[in-house]
Amino acid sequence: MNIKFRFSLALFLFTIAYSYGQKAVLTSPNQKIAVRLFDSQNTNSGNWYLQVNYGNKDKHDEIIPKIDLGIVRNDQTFSKGLKLKKIGKSALIKEQYKALHGKKSERSNTANEVVLYFENESKSHLNIILRVYNDGVAFRYEFPEKQGTYTISDELTAYSIPESTERWLEKFDLSNEGLYTSMDNGDVQQDWCYPALFKAKNSPCWYLIHEADLDRNYAASKLANTQNKNQYKVTLPGTEEGVGEPFAKITLPWKSPWRAVIVGELGDIVKSTLVDDVSKPSVLNKTDWIQPGVASWNYWSSNHGTKDYKTVTQFADLAVAMNWPYTLLDWEWDQMENGGNLEDAIKYIHSKGIKPLMWYNSGKFKWITSTPIDRMLTHENRVKEFEKLNKLGVYGIKVDFFLSEKQEIIKYYLDILEDAAKYKIMVYFHGCLVPRGWQRTYPHLMTYEAVRGAEWYNNGPELTATAAEHNNTLAFTRNVVGSMDYTPVTFTNSQFPHITSYGHELALSVIFESGIQHMADRPEGYYELPDAAKTFLKHVPASWDDTILLDGYPGKFTVIARRKGADWFIGGINSGRKERNQKLKFDFLPDGQTFKLTLIADGNHDKAFSTQYLLVDKTSSVEVKMLHQGGFAAMLVVNK
Structure with a gap:
């Protein structure tokens, strides 16, 4: 200068x-x-x-x-x-x-x-x-x-x-x-x-x-x-x-x-x-119980799935098969039937080596009757519920429906976080405000919704047409300021279809950051994937050591690289009306090291993959084709 x-x-x-x-x-x-x-x-x-x-x-x-x-x-x-x-x-x-x-x-x-x-x-x-x-x-x-x-x-x-x-x-x-x-x-x-x-x-x-x-x-x-x-x-x-x-x-x-x-x-x-x-430092001294990770989630494919014991066990089995540590019991777990109740489900989940998470209604709005309703509403209720969760071996809670940003509700968020910390229970918020830096102060706050995510494929046809552009905007806006529970990576359809490619969906596991990443598809959506894509989802982390934007523009395309330890993961997504040929450079890699690259890109159509296995270093580059609503995912592991 x-x-x-x-x-x-x-x-x-x-x-x-x-x-x-x-x-x-x-x-x-x-x-x-x-x-x-x-x-x-x-x-x-x-x-x-x-x-x-x-x-x-x-x-x-x-x-x-x-x-x-x-x-x-x-x-x-x-x-x-x-x-x-x-x-x-x-x-x-x-x-x-x-x-x-x-x-x-x-x-x-x-x-x-x-x-x-x-x-x-x-x-x-x-x-x-x-x-x-x-x-x-x-x-x-x-x-x-x-x-x-x-x-x-x-x-x-x-x-x-x-x-x-x-x-x-x-x-x-x-x-x-x-x-x-x-x-x-x-x-x-x-x-x-x-x-x-x-x-x-x-x-x-x-x-x-x-x-x-x-x-x-x-x-x-x-x-x-x-x-x-x-x-x-x-x-x-x-x-x-x-x-x-x-x-x-x-x-x-x-x-x-x-x-x-x-x-x-x-x-x-x-x-x-x-x-x-700029936010306050952590209020917690011991944090070994705070463990980010990937969770299976049954609501997207079956809105009342947690009422069904057999559905709950199927999603626990999915977590086992995919090497994910968590499964979420969404709303209506207090009404579970068809072979077992809540206690039976949690016993089954633990028997598989998986950690259960559970949903709660904030209870602040009487017109929202999703159950259970009021177990978070007062300090006394929370203490009683957290003691129960500790005995059951539940690791985290999802609290939904806040729908106000007044001071009273801000206090309520923080009351939940402070009480949960005493019982070593991780928390994430839905139907909530956008992050304001609380994840530094309360590191057991794993993620927030505050986004039009894949759940909206349940609500109407709008996301079908807008998702590709929307996804390419979130990486530069909402997800910049804190974890985002979009509930991504779906290959089958919910009530309304998605027209983003399989490569695009796979890439969202890297593009979107969330301390607990809820993979939203039904079990067969993952079981039927080719080995390379399935292996990628078994290894992709939910927390990162570094993040780099390799290329992109809001609403058009995004290529992000994230590092965990020595390994790198890359996600790329396109939203244009035409295919995009993306030059993928690896100049962010350290000097003197060679990496094994698994590159999973769009195939000949939106439900197909094209997979390459290469050795690369920081001088290498690869041309990747993305379909018009397509994408790709890549994993780079040190070649020892």
């Missing part, structure tokens, strides 16, 4: 005067990202906003021209007339930690941080804590006073997005199970889910807007451009959600969740762990 555009390595933060209203700059440790603080009135008092800039060759591109700052308490407003009292001394945040599952095991929480001290017209204090990472930006609000109880009635954070910025957005829904839509402007005005993906115009930079480290002291937010089509405002839950109070109640001192923006080239977005990095 040209020296005249570089920021001083000796000073991360400094006050400058060459730009109207600009008061300070904070840069990332690698100097690639710069965040500037502005005062709209060009004084030390007024409305404040941030601007995000990204290094591109010999200049810094203006990526997000304006992020408005401010928050409203029930007693007063912290926006207009804010006086900048002090800029704190910059500090280097540097922390290494290990993740038990996810896209990468060894993590680095490294950023430059500064605290901006403000005072409003009533002399009340608001601090803004700002961090700039090599892969993004995070900031949060702080009320530093030592006492006082208030409610937050509004947050004024708003991201101004330039016209003609390409964007991928999902209409807000409390289950977070919609489809992403690609747009190049803000003409559609409504509420939007996190995360939201943008590609900066005339720049290699992409950015993904999200929030992280949400706790009991706030509600989950969303984005809305209803007032200004190109301004996406952080918006709190409304009164239309039927559970809980509409405003978050806080007690001082208080900090908001982080407003997080992952920034970089597309590969930087995919591999980023920023949402976890």
